[in-house]
Amino acid sequence: MKKTKLLPSAENAYEYPLLIKSLLLSGKRYSPNREIVYSDIFRYDYATLNERIARLANALEKAGIGAGDTVAVMDWDSHRYLEAYFAVPMIGAVLHHVNIRLSPEQIIYTMNHAEDDILLIHDDFLPMVEQVAPQLNTVREFIQLTDGPTAASTTLNVVGEYESMLAEASTAYDFPDFDENSIATTFYTTGTTGNPKGVYFSHRQLVLHTLVTAITLGSSDSNALLRSDDVYMPMTPMFHVHAWGVPYIATMLGVKQVYPGRYEPNRLVQLFRDEGVTFSHGVPTVLQMVLNCEEAKTTDLSGWNMLTGGSAPTQALSAQMAERGINFVTAYGMSETCPVITMVNLSDEERALPVAEQSAARILAGIATPLVDIRIVDTDGNDVPHDGEAVGEVVARAPWLTQGYLKEPEKSAELWEGGWLHTGDVGSINSKHTLQIKDRIKDVIKTGGEWISTIELENLISKHPGVSEVAVVGIPDERWDERPVATIVPREGEELTPDAIKDHLRQFVESGEIAKWAIPERIEFAVSIPKTSVGKINKKVIRSELLS
Numbered sequence: 001m002k003k004t005k006l007l008p009s010a011e012n013a014y015e016y017p018l019l020i021k022s023l024l025l026s027g028k029r030y031s032p033n034r035e036i037v038y039s040d041i042f043r044y045d046y047a048t049l050n051e052r053i054a055r056l057a058n059a060l061e062k063a064g065i066g067a068g069d070t071v072a073v074m075d076w077d078s079h080r081y082l083e084a085y086f087a088v089p090m091i092g093a094v095l096h097h098v099n100i101r102l103s104p105e106q107i108i109y110t111m112n113h114a115e116d117d118i119l120l121i122h123d124d125f126l127p128m129v130e131q132v133a134p135q136l137n138t139v140r141e142f143i144q145l146t147d148g149p150t151a152a153s154t155t156l157n158v159v160g161e162y163e164s165m166l167a168e169a170s171t172a173y174d175f176p177d178f179d180e181n182s183i184a185t186t187f188y189t190t191g192t193t194g195n196p197k198g199v200y201f202s203h204r205q206l207v208l209h210t211l212v213t214a215i216t217l218g219s220s221d222s223n224a225l226l227r228s229d230d231v232y233m234p235m236t237p238m239f240h241v242h243a244w245g246v247p248y249i250a251t252m253l254g255v256k257q258v259y260p261g262r263y264e265p266n267r268l269v270q271l272f273r274d275e276g277v278t279f280s281h282g283v284p285t286v287l288q289m290v291l292n293c294e295e296a297k298t299t300d301l302s303g304w305n306m307l308t309g310g311s312a313p314t315q316a317l318s319a320q321m322a323e324r325g326i327n328f329v330t331a332y333g334m335s336e337t338c339p340v341i342t343m344v345n346l347s348d349e350e351r352a353l354p355v356a357e358q359s360a361a362r363i364l365a366g367i368a369t370p371l372v373d374i375r376i377v378d379t380d381g382n383d384v385p386h387d388g389e390a391v392g393e394v395v396a397r398a399p400w401l402t403q404g405y406l407k408e409p410e411k412s413a414e415l416w417e418g419g420w421l422h423t424g425d426v427g428s429i430n431s432k433h434t435l436q437i438k439d440r441i442k443d444v445i446k447t448g449g450e451w452i453s454t455i456e457l458e459n460l461i462s463k464h465p466g467v468s469e470v471a472v473v474g475i476p477d478e479r480w481d482e483r484p485v486a487t488i489v490p491r492e493g494e495e496l497t498p499d500a501i502k503d504h505l506r507q508f509v510e511s512g513e514i515a516k517w518a519i520p521e522r523i524e525f526a527v528s529i530p531k532t533s534v535g536k537i538n539k540k541v542i543r544s545e546l547l548s
Contacts, residue, residue, distance in 0.1 A: 054171050071088045098110065113198060114186055209400040233257075236534075402415075457484060464504045
């Protein structure tokens, strides 16, 4: 049997490592005059972006940071964060995206666990960090980030203010080559129990994810969301999975980028209008807040391409987007997958339908992106049929999935049991290769021997015109094991009753979409629904409140 042939080695050939620095090459070439915008505070062009990245690298080096060190960032979505996305890993250091919405105790844990050496900190977070600074075991010094003319006073060991340090630094830096498998970034994902888990990615993984997701976002006419002439504004925090990896894509393409700072719905709509934004992404709860804010009521939102993920959107949200002229599609992934591994790709038949009738297709998780393998498996690890009905856990393989959890070999082995990454999601795949997420394994409700998808039930409840938001969870029941409970936020001016919701759901019982025991006996109304640090519905908190 013949063996595969390897490339012959050439003594003088350049072995090209896949490093983040290569993503900077094209933007400056294609679009040197396009802008990077930070709210209404700061703007500059791509030529300046490259210079500022070099300045930051020099400033960090002067502060004693080099290859193997860890640089933490606590900032709102800004041009500074974008610069750190590149400068920190390009000098061989690791960028730690600190989740600013975690509790102080969790922030302390993640910074100590990551062994951060220096912290880039916005003035807004100084009071909290000043209180916990003695508990930060490895942080030696701080760089202050300020939006105003004068930096706030602080007791922290500040080595300098960001803009002042960049102004004194050189615009030239010879970024080195090194092993493409070197860790570039880390951040922490929270679960239902225990401490946050550190997820990490290499240069190679981030470059491959950037290339494939750029192709997926721009090459198909059915979801041409981000191309060279678009204007990009994230509505997913930059501390969360690299804002879904899109800042790397946008920089590679050389598109105009708008960073909004702290998320405030009215301000997001103003920036959309004033800066000509054409593409954004966010979790459904954030998109819902944007749609319902005062500025959105008087602003033409047509022409806004919107990608959602993180949790399942409802048909009602998709229909509302369509009514406002927003091109809305769904992607799927998780922190551990970098994150994008599937995206909606409408068929010719689906595209031929009126937009209002495309909602059912647009809210599915979509088709696996290039280089991604996805399976649906039963509890024994066997494949289930791709008939759109059989369900099982979603497991995946791709070149950019995290290799494990930082310093947690047992949890890493559990994540990759059997050589496939286990998502913890229950889903199905139909004959068109489209994935539908039915629920999280921990959220699906078992009642009277039958399984109820909380996602499906939420989707049906959301079709009631008086419902603004809804969350369904299962709580223990002596007779039925579990029963669903719905928490609903009514639309402004609406007066809903439990009986009105139950009557609404009976039509779906009659059509065979749900069983009669799926109708919640207990329905609660609330002013708001608890959210996680990244804007998802927090079902752990909801269950706790219902059981208290």
